[in-house]
Amino acid sequence: MIDSRTIIAPASASGRGGISVIRMSGPLSNKIAKEMCGELAEPWRFKKCNITSNNGSLIDVGMVVFFKSPYSYTGEDIVEFHCHGNPMIVNLIIESALVLGAVVAEPGEFTKKAFLNDKIDLAQAESVADLINAQSESAIIAANSSLSGNFSKQVNGILDELTEARVFVEANIDFPDEDIDRTHMENLNERLIKLLGVVSGLLTSVQDGVKLREGYSVAIVGPPNAGKSTLLNLLARERVAITSDIEGTTRDLVRVPVNLAGLIIEFIDTAGIREDPENSIEEEGISKSIEVINKSNITLVVQDSTSVKPFNVELGESIVVMNKSDLMKESQPNDKNAFYVSSVSGEGVPELLSELIKKLEVDEGGETVFLSRKRHEECLIKGRDFIDESLEGLRQDLGLELIAENLKESHNVLGEILRPMSSDDLLGEIFSEFCIGK
Amino acid sequence: MDKYEVVVIGGGHAGVEAASVASRYGAKTLLITHDKSKIGEMSCNPAIGGIGKSHLAKEVDALGGLMAKAADKSGIHYRVLNSTKGQAVRATRVQTDRDLYKLAIQELIVSTKNLTIKEGSVIDLDIDDLKIKSVKTDSGEKIFTKSVVLTTGTFLGGVMHTGLEQSPGGRIGDPSSEKLAKKLRKLNLSVGRLKTGTPPRLNKNTINWDLLSPQSGDTPTPLLSYTSNEEERPKQLDCFMTRTNKETHKIIIEHLDESPMYSGVIEGVGPRYCPSIEDKVMRFSERDSHQIFAEPEGLNSDLIYPNGISTSLPLKAQEALVRSIKGFEKAEIIRPGYAIEYDYFDPKGLKHSLETKEIEGLFFAGQINGTTGYEEAAAQGLMAGLNAALQTNNKAPLILRRDEAYTGVLIDDLVSLGTKEPYRMFTSRAEYRLILREDNADMRLTEKGKELGIVPDLLWKTYLQKKELSNNELERLKKEKIKPNSPEAEKIHLLSGETTSNNISLLEILKRPKVFHHHLPQGENILPNNVIDEIEASVKYEGYIKRQKADIEKLQRNENTPIPSSLDYSNVVGLSNEVKQKLTEARPESLARASRLPGITPAAISLLMVHIKKGRRLVG
Numbered sequence A: 001m002i003d004s005r006t007i008i009a010p011a012s013a014s015g016r017g018g019i020s021v022i023r024m025s026g027p028l029s030n031k032i033a034k035e036m037c038g039e040l041a042e043p044w045r046f047k048k049c050n051i052t053s054n055n056g057s058l059i060d061v062g063m064v065v066f067f068k069s070p071y072s073y074t075g076e077d078i079v080e081f082h083c084h085g086n087p088m089i090v091n092l093i094i095e096s097a098l099v100l101g102a103v104v105a106e107p108g109e110f111t112k113k114a115f116l117n118d119k120i121d122l123a124q125a126e127s128v129a130d131l132i133n134a135q136s137e138s139a140i141i142a143a144n145s146s147l148s149g150n151f152s153k154q155v156n157g158i159l160d161e162l163t164e165a166r167v168f169v170e171a172n173i174d175f176p177d178e179d180i181d182r183t184h185m186e187n188l189n190e191r192l193i194k195l196l197g198v199v200s201g202l203l204t205s206v207q208d209g210v211k212l213r214e215g216y217s218v219a220i221v222g223p224p225n226a227g228k229s230t231l232l233n234l235l236a237r238e239r240v241a242i243t244s245d246i247e248g249t250t251r252d253l254v255r256v257p258v259n260l261a262g263l264i265i266e267f268i269d270t271a272g273i274r275e276d277p278e279n280s281i282e283e284e285g286i287s288k289s290i291e292v293i294n295k296s297n298i299t300l301v302v303q304d305s306t307s308v309k310p311f312n313v314e315l316g317e318s319i320v321v322m323n324k325s326d327l328m329k330e331s332q333p334n335d336k337n338a339f340y341v342s343s344v345s346g347e348g349v350p351e352l353l354s355e356l357i358k359k360l361e362v363d364e365g366g367e368t369v370f371l372s373r374k375r376h377e378e379c380l381i382k383g384r385d386f387i388d389e390s391l392e393g394l395r396q397d398l399g400l401e402l403i404a405e406n407l408k409e410s411h412n413v414l415g416e417i418l419r420p421m422s423s424d425d426l427l428g429e430i431f432s433e434f435c436i437g438k
Numbered sequence B: 001m002d003k004y005e006v007v008v009i010g011g012g013h014a015g016v017e018a019a020s021v022a023s024r025y026g027a028k029t030l031l032i033t034h035d036k037s038k039i040g041e042m043s044c045n046p047a048i049g050g051i052g053k054s055h056l057a058k059e060v061d062a063l064g065g066l067m068a069k070a071a072d073k074s075g076i077h078y079r080v081l082n083s084t085k086g087q088a089v090r091a092t093r094v095q096t097d098r099d100l101y102k103l104a105i106q107e108l109i110v111s112t113k114n115l116t117i118k119e120g121s122v123i124d125l126d127i128d129d130l131k132i133k134s135v136k137t138d139s140g141e142k143i144f145t146k147s148v149v150l151t152t153g154t155f156l157g158g159v160m161h162t163g164l165e166q167s168p169g170g171r172i173g174d175p176s177s178e179k180l181a182k183k184l185r186k187l188n189l190s191v192g193r194l195k196t197g198t199p200p201r202l203n204k205n206t207i208n209w210d211l212l213s214p215q216s217g218d219t220p221t222p223l224l225s226y227t228s229n230e231e232e233r234p235k236q237l238d239c240f241m242t243r244t245n246k247e248t249h250k251i252i253i254e255h256l257d258e259s260p261m262y263s264g265v266i267e268g269v270g271p272r273y274c275p276s277i278e279d280k281v282m283r284f285s286e287r288d289s290h291q292i293f294a295e296p297e298g299l300n301s302d303l304i305y306p307n308g309i310s311t312s313l314p315l316k317a318q319e320a321l322v323r324s325i326k327g328f329e330k331a332e333i334i335r336p337g338y339a340i341e342y343d344y345f346d347p348k349g350l351k352h353s354l355e356t357k358e359i360e361g362l363f364f365a366g367q368i369n370g371t372t373g374y375e376e377a378a379a380q381g382l383m384a385g386l387n388a389a390l391q392t393n394n395k396a397p398l399i400l401r402r403d404e405a406y407t408g409v410l411i412d413d414l415v416s417l418g419t420k421e422p423y424r425m426f427t428s429r430a431e432y433r434l435i436l437r438e439d440n441a442d443m444r445l446t447e448k449g450k451e452l453g454i455v456p457d458l459l460w461k462t463y464l465q466k467k468e469l470s471n472n473e474l475e476r477l478k479k480e481k482i483k484p485n486s487p488e489a490e491k492i493h494l495l496s497g498e499t500t501s502n503n504i505s506l507l508e509i510l511k512r513p514k515v516f517h518h519h520l521p522q523g524e525n526i527l528p529n530n531v532i533d534e535i536e537a538s539v540k541y542e543g544y545i546k547r548q549k550a551d552i553e554k555l556q557r558n559e560n561t562p563i564p565s566s567l568d569y570s571n572v573v574g575l576s577n578e579v580k581q582k583l584t585e586a587r588p589e590s591l592a593r594a595s596r597l598p599g600i601t602p603a604a605i606s607l608l609m610v611h612i613k614k615g616r617r618l619v620g
């Protein structure tokens, strides 16, 4: 079974560790690697090189190694890029390879290729199946969760709009003799321009989302003097925030990027929020805090376990942290949902961190989230370009069948994100829209 | 020992193509049909072609079939639909003289070598060990054969409805096939009911033609067949148009409870596109008018076919509704419209060769497979007849791919997806629409036909000539340039907004939007239109076709991975129950076909691929 797809994906979860490995398999991999890294070393040898983008600008200084077919994991030509463990760098390398002809790997595709090329034995076949399933499932979950209902709503809107445009175009092609309403065709151009705008807009927000999500941010909030800054200092293992025993010392936001199990998480210490701030400087700090809470992935609500204060600020996803557990008296009530930590002794901190990582949904899903978003991005780019091409066709007065062709292609790629549409579905739409028959 | 290699049952549009191609192939063939004089009868509208359908008719023609030739011998009104759009979606529609069409088909079929035609009704099939052995006719005769092509159209369990009255029949004036239908229902094939309808026929002399708006055929008048010539064509007639109005719609709504479709008497499924005027009025209540084409049924016929008002209301209501229409105020109905319900077999029970999966040597073609339309029937008839003949000679079947022919799209859709309504061809069903054109059906298929020996000499000669002309012209276009400052150069500049220069070939110039072949300096040869169309299309579509070819190649690899028919989907690890059920039902023959089933995800295909490979490695 020959497979002409050259696929690419990070081989280490995003951002974890000091280096990232990106793996590319398929007939084009050698050629693409040469364009990005210059001549490669002989097979199976690492070479230190400048990794450049498809247009020649430097992305990173790293290593590249070529595994020659058939002696590789998949049995095909494989190239691995080893670069600095920075999600932006990983992203740029993959993007360049995509431009040069690679495609984003499908769930489990490396292993599938390996199996199909007799690289793994029969006993492992079951696990290949499981892997494909698990990964495509988590990709779906990832697609739904990480990109939020809003994303699928927008894609659905785009698909509906495309369907409608295609209904008019196809009806005009297949039923020129029927007295169907042709006014729709007159504003096709306008419709498509609008649609192009929507697709481009969504693409930009997905691309921004990719960048945002590759670093995570965690807000630390809580009543004044609950020990937020000490906790942060502990996490960062260096004193960054000013701490004192006077309430309200932390007026400005303190941002500390922390490398946690290979993940870059930015902790943001906010001003202590109180119900009624006495002065306006404080008030300003508080509105800033609320903004931070809204923008971050998760919020740690830090309380002083010896004197819990009511805290009524609207939060998204959050974890309650009871600080100063070392000072707690045995008799005090135990909140089951809270994490009790001592930012002086460090007690309870590991449990808190593993909960945090779990909540960020980055442990196992990390790779698939990244890939599925990358695929969406690819689909949106292609979908946009096909709409653009159909507009160009309208401008040049090309035959309607060519406009139809581009709209169909656009529909096909965009449909991959959520729901593909068959020609029969489309005919159904035409028949319900127009009265057609002898 | 076998008396015949191929027995075709039914002399409709599928049957004649099946019988003709099997005998062209050289198989000893028998065609049995109820009534010889009705061979080639058009049950409904006397027209061949139209969008998607003319493509099928041309493909049948390119493989040596009869339909297009008969249409040219009887065509009285020709139009090219979509003539302002590109080649891929242009389609010829021919209105024919119903009697001349039938006559032409009969002439063509009677003169066929290796073919015997017999009148009679087949009442039984003899099947032994899941293999076809013989067929039995109503006169008690038993005819032995290696294969049977069943093309009985709307005749199986046919019931006709006019108002709430019903009578058994395969079409007006013809009996239905009850005994055969009973026999077939006993086989392990899944049966369903479908319905279709036809409008009343009006007396030409009772229509006030002055009130209708005329529509003349196209000039220059095209031909449907690659091998027809002008002289064969009869005189051309005009068509006329009128419209229904509010009064018409009121009458229909008043009588709705007498319509068998609306009163629930008919249980068969009709097409989603509106077949009856009742449907149109009810489903699109916001419209207060629908168009009607008044089409002559023939040069010497008094019958007018009012295209647009197919109905199964009772005669009285039909009269009232007809007479409410402008120009039809005094029109007389010669034959009422009616709806017909009939048995069809779920085409998912067929292989791509159109042989039933269940019974060896039994092939189905035409309306019996859930399609509607003459062209759809003819295309299937040709493939089934050919494959029956090939099989009896131990040859592999001819299976056309979706990128090779509309015929391939038609059959693949039917056998992979089945159909829940009468299936009709539309160009939007073809993903490779730009490749499947009227102008190149011969380029796509005639050589294949020639290899199998089913292409008549005249067609082969015509094909070779066309190919040569086309190649020469392409060469010329590649070589020749436009002289700068010549009137032609000026013209091109004006059209395309771009200048020409000494080193741009005519071929390059033809790629520009708005520049067509007739704008270029012409060569010595006068080229037939279909050569120009083919060149223009291949130049203008080049980029798109390249893209589609890349898709096809990708698909081809999966197409070449067969799924063993014994595969038990419940054993495939990782598939959801829903997917397992879908695959078990559809039994796709290859991975590519599986991937086209609705609801089958790429992940499911990967799982299947792994499973198949696993099976293979266990064996070898």
Ligand SMILES: Cc1cc2nc3c(=O)[nH]c(=O)nc-3n(C[C@H](O)[C@H](O)[C@H](O)COP(=O)(O)OP(=O)(O)OC[C@H]3O[C@@H](n4cnc5c(N)ncnc54)[C@H](O)[C@@H]3O)c2cc1C
Binding pocket: A438, B009, B010, B011, B012, B013, B014, B015, B032, B033, B034, B035, B038, B039, B041, B042, B043, B044, B045, B120, B121, B122, B123, B151, B152, B153, B154, B155, B156, B170, B171, B174, B177, B180, B196, B197, B198, B338, B339, B340, B365, B366, B367, B368, B371, B372, B373, B374, B377
């Ligand atoms: C009322 C009506 C309306 C229609 N409307 C349309 C329409 O609007 N548009 C459209 O595209 N198509 C329409 N059609 C369908 C079109 O006529 C058919 O699709 C086409 O003719 C099918 O071709 P066929 O070869 O499958 O069957 P048919 O043309 O029906 O031929 C069947 C043949 O089999 C013979 N036969 C049947 N049983 C036996 C037997 N037991 N033994 C021997 N011979 C047998 C019959 O005598 C007949 O010659 C309509 C058909 C009818 C009846």
